[in-house]
Amino acid sequence: MDIQTLTFLIVGVTFALYIGIALWARAGSTHDFYVAGGGVNPVANGMATAADWMSAASFISMAGLISFMGYDGAVYLMGWTGGYVLLALCLAPYLRKFGKFTVPAFIGDRYYSNTARTVAVICAVFVCFTYVAGQMRGVGVVFSRFLEVDITSGVIIGMAIVFFYAVLGGMKGITYTQVAQYCVLICAYLVPAIFISIMMTGHVIPQIGFGAELSDGSGTYLLDKLDGLSTELGFAEYTSGTKSTIDVFFITAALMVGTAGLPHVIVRFFTVPKVRDARKSAGWALLFIALLYTTAPAIATFARVNMIDTINGPDAQGTAYEQAPSWISNWESTGLISWEDKNGDGKMFYSGDERNEMKIDRDIMVLANPEIADLPAWVIALVAAGGIAAALSTSAGLLLVISTSISHDLLKRNLMPNITDKQELRYARIASAVAICIAGYLGINPPGFVAQVVAFAFGLAASSFFPAIILGIFSKRMNKEGAIAGMISGISFTALYIIYFKFINPAANVPENWLFGISPEGIGTLGMVLNFVVAIVVARYTADAPKDVQQLVANIRFPKGAGEASAH
Amino acid sequence: MSFESEQHADDYWKENLRMMLTLLCVWFVVSFGCGILFVEELNAIRLGGFKLGFWFAQQGSIYVFLALIVIYAIKMNQLDRKYNVHEDHEEPEEFEEALEEEFGQ
Structure with a gap:
C-alpha cells in the first residue's frame, strides 16, 4: 500500500x-x-x-x-x-x-x-x-x-x-x-x-x-x-x-x-x-x-x-539537486522548504552564513523526520x-x-x-x-x-490568574480590591509591553531596547511580580476579606469533606 | 472545623508549607540553577556524551520535576492521615505502589 x-x-x-x-x-x-x-x-x-x-x-x-x-x-x-x-x-x-x-x-x-x-x-x-x-x-x-x-x-x-x-x-x-x-x-x-x-x-x-x-x-x-x-x-x-x-x-x-x-x-x-x-x-x-x-x-x-548530512552530503560539499531525496520535493510543494542555487553549482548547501542556499521551515522537522x-x-x-x-x-x-x-x-x-x-x-x-x-x-x-x-497567552495567564489564585489560597486576608488591582496592573503592563514590541514598533524589538534585557516572551514574569506587589500593597491599605471568606479559605486547606465539584 | 483543635490546624498548615517550600527550593535549584544560571560551570563536567548543564536543561530537570510531584503526593497523604483530615473511602493505593516500584521511593 x-x-x-x-x-x-x-x-x-x-x-x-x-x-x-x-x-x-x-x-x-x-x-x-x-x-x-x-x-x-x-x-x-x-x-x-x-x-x-x-x-x-x-x-x-x-x-x-x-x-x-x-x-x-x-x-x-x-x-x-x-x-x-x-x-x-x-x-x-x-x-x-x-x-x-x-x-x-x-x-x-x-x-x-x-x-x-x-x-x-x-x-x-x-x-x-x-x-x-x-x-x-x-x-x-x-x-x-x-x-x-x-x-x-x-x-x-x-x-x-x-x-x-x-x-x-x-x-x-x-x-x-x-x-x-x-x-x-x-x-x-x-x-x-x-x-x-x-x-x-x-x-x-x-x-x-x-x-x-x-x-x-x-x-x-x-x-x-x-x-x-x-x-x-x-x-x-x-x-x-x-x-x-x-x-x-x-x-x-x-x-x-x-x-x-x-x-x-x-x-x-x-x-x-x-x-x-x-x-x-x-x-x-x-x-x-x-x-x-x-x-x-x-x-x-x-x-x-x-538533515545536515542529507543536504550537505557526506563530503560536506552539498548534494546535487537532481539526486535530492524525495522528501525535499514533497515538502517543496507545500512551500515549507525552498532552494535557491546562489553559486550556480546545482548543489544544495545548508549553513548559517552567506553560503546558505536553503530555506527550511522549522515546523516540518517532526513531520518530515520519518521521511528524512x-x-x-x-x-x-x-x-x-x-x-x-x-x-x-x-x-x-x-x-x-x-x-x-x-x-x-x-x-x-x-x-x-x-x-x-x-x-x-x-x-x-x-x-x-x-x-x-x-x-x-x-x-x-x-x-x-x-x-x-x-x-501573549502565556504572559496574560502568568500575570493575571496565577497571582490571584495563589494569593486567594495562601493569604486569608487578601481582598477583592487587592486582587482586582493586581490583575489589572499585571495584565496591562504585560500586554502593553508585548503590544509595543510586537505590533507598534517591531523594529525596536532588539535586546538593547528591552527592559533589563527581557524579551516580550519573558515579560509575563515581571508582570506577575508586579501583580503580586500591587495586590499585597493595596490589600494592606484596604479592609481585610470578610470573615466568611476567610473561613472558606481555611476550609480549602485540608482535604477532608471535599464533595464533588458543584455549581453553587 | 474538621481538625481536633486550632493548634492542629496550624501545625498541619505549617508542615504543609514547610514541605511545599522545600520541594520548591529543589525545583528552583534544578531548573533555574543547574539548567540556566550555572549551566556554563556544569558544562565542564561530562555525563557520557552530554555536557552536564545541557543535560539538566533538556532532560534532568524534567525527571526531577516528576519525582517532586510524586514525593509531594505521597508525603501529603501521610500528613493528611496523621492529622486525620484525609478523605473517607480509602481506595487501594495503586499509584503510590506503582511509582514506588519505579522510583524506589
Whole structure:
C-alpha cells in the first residue's frame, strides 16, 4: 500500500474510534458536561490532561524549534513541564477542594465580586481563542500535506470531528476521547524516535541514544558531532545557545507560571473525585507529558544531524539537486522548504552564513523526520494521525473552557441566574458550537500574528490568574480590591509591553531596547511580580476579606469533606 | 472545623508549607540553577556524551520535576492521615505502589 492509502486508513480508524467514544460518553447533565460527572480515574485524567496540554505546537513544532535553537530550546522543555510542579504543589489540591467548575468561578467566589468574575471570563476566553486558532491551523497543515486536500477542507473536517464529540459529550466525551488521542499521539511520537535512535546510535531508548556515540564506528558522541558541524557551518554551538542568561531565565519562568495559570489545564483537576486524586493526577499528567518532552530534544538532535548530512552530503560539499531525496520535493510543494542555487553549482548547501542556499521551515522537522530517515510508510501515516490527535485534543479542551465560561460564569452566574440545568446545558452546547465556528474561521484565515499572540497567552495567564489564585489560597486576608488591582496592573503592563514590541514598533524589538534585557516572551514574569506587589500593597491599605471568606479559605486547606465539584 | 483543635490546624498548615517550600527550593535549584544560571560551570563536567548543564536543561530537570510531584503526593497523604483530615473511602493505593516500584521511593 502506498503512503496515501495508509494515511487515509490510519487517520480514518482513529476518527472512527473518537466518534465511537463520543457516542458512548454522552453528557446527560451540566455536571457531566462541565466536569465529566467528577468521577474520572486519576490515571485516565492524567492521560487526558497530557493530551489536552500537548497541542499541535508541542507535537509538530517543538522538536523543530529545539532543533534550530539548540540549548536555548530548553526554555520550552523546562517551561512547559516545570509549571506542573507549581500546579501540583500550590494549586490543584486546593482548587479541587474548593469544588467549582471553572477558574472564573474560583476568582468570583473567593473575591466575592462579579467584577472579578467578569475580568476572569474575558481573560479565559481570550487566552483560549488565541490557542485554538493555532490548533485548527495545525490540523489544516497536516491534512494538506498527508491527505492532499486543501487547508480549508482540512480545517472543516477537523471542525466537524471536534464539533461532534465536544458539543455532544462535553467534558465527559472530551476526557475519554483524549485518553485515546494520547495513546495515538505518543505512539506516533515515540515510534519514529526509537527507529532513528537505533539507526544512528544503536540504542533503543532515544533519551539514551541522544547522549551516546554514533554507530558509524567513528567513536564520536552524537552531540559532539553536532557541535562540530554547527560551528563549521557558521551556527552557534548546539549545546550552548545564543540567548542571554537573564532572558532564558525570564522566558522559562513565564512559561512555567503561564502553564500553571492556563484555565484549560486547571479545569482538569476539577474532574477527579477527590483531593488526593488531584495530587496524583498531576503526577500522572507529568509522567505522560515527560514521555514526549524528554524525547523531543533527542528527536531535535537526530533530525538536525540527519538533515545536515542529507543536504550537505557526506563530503560536506552539498548534494546535487537532481539526486535530492524525495522528501525535499514533497515538502517543496507545500512551500515549507525552498532552494535557491546562489553559486550556480546545482548543489544544495545548508549553513548559517552567506553560503546558505536553503530555506527550511522549522515546523516540518517532526513531520518530515520519518521521511528524512527513510522509515517505512506506516510510520509516516502514524505521524500524520498523531499530529491530528494532538491538535484535536487540545482544541476540544479549549473550546470547552470557552463554552463553560460563557454559559456558566457569564450567563448563569452574572446575567440570567434563573435558567434551569437543561437550559444551561443548551447554552453551553450553543456556545461551544459558535466557538468552533469562530476557531475554524481563524484557522482558515489566520491573522498574521497567530504565532506572536501565543507569547501573549502565556504572559496574560502568568500575570493575571496565577497571582490571584495563589494569593486567594495562601493569604486569608487578601481582598477583592487587592486582587482586582493586581490583575489589572499585571495584565496591562504585560500586554502593553508585548503590544509595543510586537505590533507598534517591531523594529525596536532588539535586546538593547528591552527592559533589563527581557524579551516580550519573558515579560509575563515581571508582570506577575508586579501583580503580586500591587495586590499585597493595596490589600494592606484596604479592609481585610470578610470573615466568611476567610473561613472558606481555611476550609480549602485540608482535604477532608471535599464533595464533588458543584455549581453553587 | 474538621481538625481536633486550632493548634492542629496550624501545625498541619505549617508542615504543609514547610514541605511545599522545600520541594520548591529543589525545583528552583534544578531548573533555574543547574539548567540556566550555572549551566556554563556544569558544562565542564561530562555525563557520557552530554555536557552536564545541557543535560539538566533538556532532560534532568524534567525527571526531577516528576519525582517532586510524586514525593509531594505521597508525603501529603501521610500528613493528611496523621492529622486525620484525609478523605473517607480509602481506595487501594495503586499509584503510590506503582511509582514506588519505579522510583524506589
